[in-house]
Amino acid sequence: MILRFVILCALFLFIEFYSYQAFRTLIKLRWVLISYQIISVLLLVFIIYSFTQFDRSVGQTKQTMFTMGLMLLVYVPKIVLTLVMFGEDIFRIGASILNYCMYNAPRKEMMPDRRKFVSQIALGLAAVPFLSLIYGIFEGKYNFKVFKQTIFFPDLPDEFDGFKITQISDVHSGSFDNPDKINYAIDLINEQESDMILFTGDIVNTHAKEMHPWLETFSRIKDYKYGKYAVLGNHDYGEYVTWPSEKEKDENFAEIKNLYGKIGFDLMLNENKYIQKGADKIALVGVENWGQNFKKAGDLKKASQGLHETDFKVLMSHDPSHWEYEVKKDPKNFHLTLSGHTHGMQFGIEIPGYFKWSLAQYIYKQWAGLYEEAGRYVYVNRGFGFHAYPGRVGIMPEITVIELKKGKNVA
Structure with a gap:
């Protein structure tokens, strides 16, 4: 010392x-x-x-x-x-x-x-x-950007050709200090013509009460025809503070889980459900947090119970290291994983389509945007909010819109 x-x-x-x-x-x-x-x-x-x-x-x-x-x-x-x-x-x-x-x-x-x-x-x-x-x-911490990504899959069910998913992640509501900017971001979310919205964790920094001033704001996120779903992030477990007792920690965790419901999202805890569209369906899978250096509550086997290898699957998993270490090799074949967590370190250089750099890339193999291996994809959202450093430089807060298309990627 x-x-x-x-x-x-x-x-x-x-x-x-x-x-x-x-x-x-x-x-x-x-x-x-x-x-x-x-x-x-x-x-x-x-x-x-x-x-x-x-x-x-x-x-x-x-x-x-x-x-x-x-x-x-x-x-x-x-x-x-x-x-x-x-x-x-x-x-x-x-x-x-x-x-x-x-x-x-x-x-x-x-x-x-x-x-x-x-x-x-x-x-x-x-x-x-x-x-x-x-x-x-x-300015940068509230300079929200909409990132649009089209991904082609040969085995995408016909009815889901053109299906759009909005993704948000890493809200960290305890860091906010400008209601007007957050309301603007909610309006931006609602402007996207998507079929479903997915929230990949970290609604707070630590305490459930951080979200209380923002419940009405986030409740303005519109309803989606095919639902609003969420999973937990590492910060949602209250692991980064010293609690007076386990009872208080557990109560805070229970309240954090309830927060997702209070803003209209169905929280998925190591489970799955089929999304039906016409005669076809896809499987939506939600795991709890699984991180190489963070809490490992995610249970992919439990979350995918009852699913078949041939089912088209969209997985929500907060930490992209889960995809690197477990998901991409899983025999059940998870077509698309949506993650967040890295924030792109909130600092870097990015010229969309040409160049991106951040210190995050020396920690996470997948840290911002779309990655593919053997036909399996992970998309890492750059985060909605901010944590620790009260700003963003180069890596802007993100609202993602992913369109699923049937066919082969041209690359």
């Missing part, structure tokens, strides 16, 4: 030292540099103090999200400054060794001075994440 604290302090000092070098190279006014140092110390003390006040019996609050946002806003740009300025120091050390070995330069002339243009480049690069994070906090 002490060693970890020492390493963390050394890392912060390293970052602070090198980020200061960029300002010192460009700014010569002593009072400005002193002000910078004072502000940096005060911000660091505030951030450390705020994190030490985290109460595990309460969990995430607006204060902890503010602190996380502030920490990223301060230290992501400083890390960029550090990388550039440290890189320059490596160059300067190399140049000094060369000067000494080849030109026998006097000691005082061995180390080249810092170059002003390098500091200017560093500050310019650091401004990109700084401005992006500010945008993400004030």
Whole structure:
């Protein structure tokens, strides 16, 4: 514990030292540099103090999200400054060794001075994440996007050719702070001409009461001809706080499960049902959360009991790692899995149809959008809400509309 604290302090000092070098190279006014140092110390003390006040019996609050946002806003740009300025120091050390070995330069002339243009480049690069994070906090987190995806299946029942499913996921209602923006998102959901809506978990961060102010808002989601269904996400189990007793934890969990019904969704707990359309039917399967590094309450065998390999199946499973480790290899052949969970880390770069990158891809093999293997598909929703960092940069909140088509994908 002490060693970890020492390493963390050394890392912060390293970052602070090198980020200061960029300002010192460009700014010569002593009072400005002193002000910078004072502000940096005060911000660091505030951030450390705020994190030490985290109460595990309460969990995430607006204060902890503010602190996380502030920490990223301060230290992501400083890390960029550090990388550039440290890189320059490596160059300067190399140049000094060369000067000494080849030109026998006097000691005082061995180390080249810092170059002003390098500091200017560093500050310019650091401004990109700084401005992006500010945008993400004030605008990006509510910049809802509708992602439309058509998927072809050779064995899709004829009556379901053109069947549309709206998917939402990861609401995290305890993080919301703008009713107008959420109402706009509900209107956006209702504008989609779909046959069914599926909600793939995480209605709250931890406590059922987080959703109470938003029940009326989410109850405005219209009725769908073929139903409104949901499954639980990892946050719905109340696992991330310390409870006074198991009884209170169980009561909270029971109330969270009831929340889905209060907004008109049928919660599926390791079960399945057939959706009938004309003379044809497909199977809708809903499992509880199954995560490689999170709660494993999902029971695919139980959820698919009574189904046949030839049935066309749509599976709701919150965590896409379930598809990677279990679903895609299951002999019952789950045609399409709908997941969420990753949020795309709420930070990344995405140019639809061309390029996408996020730190999420180093944790999850499937982290945003559509993936296929051996004719089996998983779609990972980028999430409706936000958690921990109170914003979104590049990876926007998503409402998904998936159209099922009969035929073969052209790829």
